[in-house]
Amino acid sequence: MALRRKHRYCDEDIVIKRGFQVLVFGLFHETHCFLRGSTGTKAFEVREEASVFDAMGDSSPLGGVLEYADQQGWDVVPTLCASAVPGPMVEAEVFERYWHRFEEIAAPRLAAGVDAIFAILHGAFVCDHQCDVDGEVLRRIRTLPGASSIPMFGVYDLHANYSQAMAMNADCLVGYRENPHTDARESAIRAAAMLSRSLLERKRPRQVLKQVPVLLPPTATASRAQPMKRLLELARRLEKQHSSFWAVNVNAGFAYADTPDTGLSFSIVTDGDEDEAQEALNELTELALEHLEDCTSELESMQQVFHRLKEMQRSGGIPGLTVLVEPSDNIGAGAPGNGTALLQAMVENEIANGAICLWAPEAVELLSKNQPGDVVSLQFEGSGSMYSNLPLFFECELLRLCDGLFELENKQSHLASMSGDRFDMGQCAIVTHRGVVILLTSNRTPPMDLGQWRHVGLAPEKFSVLVVKAAVAHRKAYDPIAARQIWVDTPGPCSSNLTSFAYEKIRRPMFPLDVIV
Numbered sequence: 001m002a003l004r005r006k007h008r009y010c011d012e013d014i015v016i017k018r019g020f021q022v023l024v025f026g027l028f029h030e031t032h033c034f035l036r037g038s039t040g041t042k043a044f045e046v047r048e049e050a051s052v053f054d055a056m057g058d059s060s061p062l063g064g065v066l067e068y069a070d071q072q073g074w075d076v077v078p079t080l081c082a083s084a085v086p087g088p089m090v091e092a093e094v095f096e097r098y099w100h101r102f103e104e105i106a107a108p109r110l111a112a113g114v115d116a117i118f119a120i121l122h123g124a125f126v127c128d129h130q131c132d133v134d135g136e137v138l139r140r141i142r143t144l145p146g147a148s149s150i151p152m153f154g155v156y157d158l159h160a161n162y163s164q165a166m167a168m169n170a171d172c173l174v175g176y177r178e179n180p181h182t183d184a185r186e187s188a189i190r191a192a193a194m195l196s197r198s199l200l201e202r203k204r205p206r207q208v209l210k211q212v213p214v215l216l217p218p219t220a221t222a223s224r225a226q227p228m229k230r231l232l233e234l235a236r237r238l239e240k241q242h243s244s245f246w247a248v249n250v251n252a253g254f255a256y257a258d259t260p261d262t263g264l265s266f267s268i269v270t271d272g273d274e275d276e277a278q279e280a281l282n283e284l285t286e287l288a289l290e291h292l293e294d295c296t297s298e299l300e301s302m303q304q305v306f307h308r309l310k311e312m313q314r315s316g317g318i319p320g321l322t323v324l325v326e327p328s329d330n331i332g333a334g335a336p337g338n339g340t341a342l343l344q345a346m347v348e349n350e351i352a353n354g355a356i357c358l359w360a361p362e363a364v365e366l367l368s369k370n371q372p373g374d375v376v377s378l379q380f381e382g383s384g385s386m387y388s389n390l391p392l393f394f395e396c397e398l399l400r401l402c403d404g405l406f407e408l409e410n411k412q413s414h415l416a417s418m419s420g421d422r423f424d425m426g427q428c429a430i431v432t433h434r435g436v437v438i439l440l441t442s443n444r445t446p447p448m449d450l451g452q453w454r455h456v457g458l459a460p461e462k463f464s465v466l467v468v469k470a471a472v473a474h475r476k477a478y479d480p481i482a483a484r485q486i487w488v489d490t491p492g493p494c495s496s497n498l499t500s501f502a503y504e505k506i507r508r509p510m511f512p513l514d515v516i517v
Helices: 050-054 061-072 092-112 135-140 165-170 184-202 228-241 274-290 302-314 339-346 363-366 413-418
Strands: 003-006 015-016 020-028 045-048 077-082 116-122 152-156 170-173 208-209 245-251 264-268 322-325 356-357 374-381 392-401 404-405 421-426 428-433 437-443 465-468 484-489
Touching: 020 061, 020 092, 020 135, 045 050, 045 356, 050 061, 061 077, 061 116, 061 184, 077 092, 092 135, 092 184, 116 135, 116 184, 135 152, 135 165, 152 184, 165 208, 170 184, 170 245, 170 264, 170 437, 184 245, 184 339, 184 413, 208 274, 228 274, 245 274, 245 392, 264 274, 302 339, 302 484, 339 356, 339 392, 339 437, 339 465, 363 374, 363 392, 363 437
Parallel strands: 020 077, 020 116, 116 152, 152 170, 322 465, 322 484, 356 437, 356 465
Antiparallel strands: 003 015, 045 077, 208 264, 245 264, 374 392, 392 428, 404 421, 428 437
């Protein structure tokens, strides 16, 4: 009997045909261990059983898997998918509640018999009591009756801190290859195609992992720049050279998760000889260690940057759009996105026609009681971790209030990999202070899609200077409209200077924290 679901963007029924029975689940969070506060249950968007099919046709990895399943005639067994925007340590209760509900749904189906399991993970999920949530959920699933001997495939983020538990408990996990993550949906489909191959050919590959003593700041993980470019190129060559290799993954790691698995790693999915895989992993490792000079990032100081901008203004104006990139307040890496250093610098240096977006739910709530044209005294917190800057107090004119739910302009963007086709900034307010336009949001909004600005009536390309709280993921959106981009060193919880963090659980020695011989 076929299962029918309504596609949320059209009236036609979607039929998930009977065929291979594949149980699908998702658990997705990138956890920053150096932020104050915690990520609780309310931060997660949860799809349960039939509501999983609401993602059918959207731009997320889940949407890709469901579409592939429909094309292949799989009988999808939907269970539980939970995801949240990157943020501080996840409360232990969140994972245990997730597991309890997942077990309730999945255990009877697994016991009755399914052909395979498909996982949608991040790879850097950390709880109070568990450093490796991704590996732990795979391990627990394998203990359920009916799950120990069936293929378990899946997809995960390029910034995973890949663990031995992930390698041991899954047959094949496929990582994104691009940063910005324009290929998240595509990677999920690649993984699903490999699962199809496994089921049709009755082959069970295994994973071989090599963890490397290198810690990369997010600013050094762009796929089109070094060191990732040469590592990814070698990975693609190794896949072509070795017929037994199903996938060669380059895992950049997530530096702000303080765990024993944090750091750069390589994993190979193979049905061949393990020595062959180990030799390839050693080749990748040697290449990484030969170029340690590319594994750090040098940013410009605010003093240098604003000296240049003021010189341009004095010489007839700043030509085109200058994007000031602020990696230390990178929302996509868990930072609050409310750092005030660059806002203050734009005001103090009298930068004309500037713009910045800040997460400021309290300010939005206060402004919701006002009318356009009102001048309101606002406090911008600039808080969220021990690395943040001080709050600011400004008199701002309210331009307008607006709803923040917008359709993504680029359905292959990094943001699409996290949220699908739409993102909700919550209620928003637009204010001005001394020539700077400030977009205030109620929800933290990674700056990965220009729809964020255009939805509220602002044309980002019309500004002279615009602040982006990101490291790399914004580039797909902003590269086409920016005359120049400058990465600025500011106080914040996602600093590219990794030696400033008080790691306790990370493996040692680890570059750049230690000298690697």
